[in-house]
Amino acid sequence: DGADSENEKPSEKSTTFKALPFMDENIHKELSFFMSLHKNALFHIVEEDFMNFRYRKGDCVAGEEDNLKNLEGCFVIAQQENGKTVLCKLIHCLGNECEIAFAKRCPTETLKIARAAEIVWHRMVGKSKRKV
Secondary structure (H helix, E strand, C coil), X not given: CCCCHHHCCHHXXXXXXXXXXXXXXXXXXXXXXXXXXXXXXEEEECCCCCCCCXXXXXXXXXXXXXXXXXXXXXXXXXXXXXXXXXXXXXXXXXXXXXXXXXXXXXCCEEEEEEEEEECCEEECCCCCCCCC
């Protein structure tokens, strides 16, 4: 399409995007709709088995950006300064330097976060035997 999304500011990003090769058409439609409703939305595809019973590899999560201080104690999609997103629990922030955890009993790490969103939309990919 010729657009260079890497150089766009978050508020300038298009609300429509191409589906990822493995993404179910219905999930793509829902995510596109969510992104069109929420101007500062973030989404993340879980890339590995997360050490949390809620999220598994391939799941898609999204949320609307909020102030880092407001998100302390929440599971968030955190966008790093390099644009990469991670799924984590935000423990505490001082400016954009945040203490995070990837699981309840994991050691915490410090990460510089450009922006973050609490997870408010979650779609499980594929069949699951999870009890929710």
